[in-house]
Amino acid sequence: MNALLGVLFHFLGGFSSGSFYLPYKKVKGWQWETFWLIGGVFSWIIVPPLAAFLTIPDFWDIIRNERSSILGLTFLFGALWGVGGFMYGLGVRYLGVALGSSIMLGLTMVIGSLVPSFYYEFYPQDGKDSIGLMLSGSWGRMVLLGLAVCVIGIIISGKAGVMKDRELQTGSSDPHGMQVKTEYKFGLGLTVAVISGILSACFNFGLEAGKPMAHVANEAWKMTHPGQGEFLFQNNVTYIVVLWGGMASNLIGCLYLSFKNKSYTDYTKKNIPVARNILFCALAGTMWFLQFFFYGMGESKMGNGASSWILHMAFIILIANVWGIIIKEWKGVSRKTVYTITAGMAVMFVSILIVGYGNSLR
Numbered sequence: 572m573n574a575l576l577g578v579l580f581h582f583l584g585g586f587s588s589g590s591f592y593l594p595y596k597k598v599k600g601w602q603w604e605t606f607w608l609i610g611g612v613f614s615w616i617i618v619p620p621l622a623a624f625l626t627i628p629d630f631w632d633i634i635r636n637e638r639s640s641i642l643g644l645t646f647l648f649g650a651l652w653g654v655g656g657f658m659y660g661l662g663v664r665y666l667g668v669a670l671g672s673s674i675m676l677g678l679t680m681v682i683g684s685l686v687p688s689f690y691y692e693f694y695p696q697d698g699k700d701s702i703g704l705m706l707s708g709s710w711g712r713m714v715l716l717g718l719a720v721c722v723i724g725i726i727i728s729g730k731a732g733v734m735k736d737r738e739l740q741t742g743s744s745d746p747h748g749m750q751v752k753t754e755y756k757f758g759l760g761l762t763v764a765v766i767s768g769i770l771s772a773c774f775n776f777g778l779e780a781g782k783p784m785a786h787v788a789n790e791a792w793k794m795t796h797p798g799q800g801e802f803l804f805q806n807n808v809t810y811i812v813v814l815w816g817g818m819a820s821n822l823i824g825c826l827y828l829s830f831k832n833k834s835y836t837d838y839t840k841k842n843i844p845v846a847r848n849i850l851f852c853a854l855a856g857t858m859w860f861l862q863f864f865f866y867g868m869g870e871s872k873m874g875n876g877a878s879s880w881i882l883h884m885a886f887i888i889l890i891a892n893v894w895g896i897i898i899k900e901w902k903g904v905s906r907k908t909v910y911t912i913t914a915g916m917a918v919m920f921v922s923i924l925i926v927g928y929g930n931s932l933r
Contacts, residue, residue: 574930577873578882578923584865585886589894591858594851600843604828605835606852608821613856615818619811622864626804627788633808637784642812645784648777649816655679655770656817657824658763674761677725678768680884683775684718684877700877713929714878721885721922728892728915734908735901774813775880778870781809789871806867810860862887873930881926889919 598606623630634642659675685702692701705711778785785805792802829835837843862883870879892912895901901912 574873574927574933577869577879577930578927580865580869580872581879581882582886584862584869584883586890587858587865588862588883588887589890591855591862593894594855594858597851598848600840601837601848602828602832602834604825604832605837606848606855608825608829609849609852610856610859611818611821611825613853614859615814615821615856618857618860619807619814622804622860623807623811626807628791630788630808630811633784633787634812637787641781641783645777645781645809645812646816646819648773648780649813650820651770651816652773652777652813653817653820653824655767655773657820658767658770674729674764675768675771676884676888677722678765679771680721680725680881681718682769683772683884684880686772687775687779688877705877708933710929710933713932714881714926717922717925717929718877718881720925721881721919724885724915724918724922725888726915727918728888728912731908731912731915734911735904738904738908774817777813777816778806778809781812784808784812785867801871803868803871804864805871807864810863810867814860878926878930882923885919885923885926889916889923892916 595606595610620630627633688700688702688705691699692703695701700711705715785808788808789802789805792805793799796802838845866879866883869882873879873882893916896912901909
């Protein structure tokens with residue numbers, strides 16, 4: 572039952588992440604860095620403390636009383652994750668959307684799920700899944716199989732993206748529908764993509780580093796709710812510090828682009844529906860944060876291991892592709908291309924079933 576609930580919560584998180592960019596499409600007259608920063612104010616600064624306030628009594632005391640080394644490391648991983656997200660744009664510029672996305676998303680999934688397991692193999696901790704533990708159990712081997720199958724699904728989806736671009740012969744767009752200037756440089760692009768994939772996985776590392784704060788929240792809740800299992804919202808306190816780091820790096824990047832492109836004038840342009848734009852940015856930012864709100868709930872049901880990160884990434888990619896079909900981004904392509912993207916989505920769905928089954932064995 573815990574495994575089933577975990578999959579459900581991760582689906583809700585993946586749906587939130589795979590859908591959050593749709594409100595941004597309703598923003599009028601603002602450049603990317605403008606609406607991304609406004610949305611970020613909600614997703615990184617406003618909503619996380621509000622979620623913690625509603626779910627964790629005295630959450631601020633948990634942060635204030637935590638060791639500075641834990642806070643610093645959690646913040647650092649959040650900042651590195653933010654840099655990885657910014658470098659994503661360079662990856663798709665130099666490799667193309669399909670190839671670049673496939674490499675970066677695949678690396679983010681593999682690194683984010685496996686590196687902590689290898690770390691805990693050499694530095695064991697109670698409640699942490701090491702790679703040896705996973706390989707020694709049928710449940711762990713099943714989860715790793717699901718990871719491999721999902722990476723295959725990403726590769727197939729990337730192939731479909733390449734086929735789509737060739738057939739439509741239009742300007743490339745990223746998974747959110749934003750136009751991307753492509754300047755194919757394989758060596759440079761591969762380097763950037765690898766760095767971006769590694770840094771983007773740092774969000775999961777940040778959750779690992781900040782887990783002591785979640786443990787405090789979890790133990791406090793279990794003392795007042797004996798016999799009711801693990802606290803669903805324990806990670807909400809950790810998100811605050813991780814997202815502070817993400818906000819720091821994204822703020823620097825957005826301000827740099829604002830001065831470079833002179834888009835700081837967006838806020839004072841005439842005939843721009845400012846209030847409407849802020850409303851859609853707030854909706855997008857809130858939906859973006861909800862991915863991690865539900866991720867934390869899923870992790871509390873499935874344990875603090877690779878499974879949660881694999882399911883999180885798989886659902887994001889799957890939902891984003893589904894939206895691409897719904898809003899007709901694939902209209903006009905050949906039947907072969909449609910079959911290819913459908914096959915990629917089917918393989919990723921199978922990987923979700925495999926990971927869920929592995930956790931049920933546990």
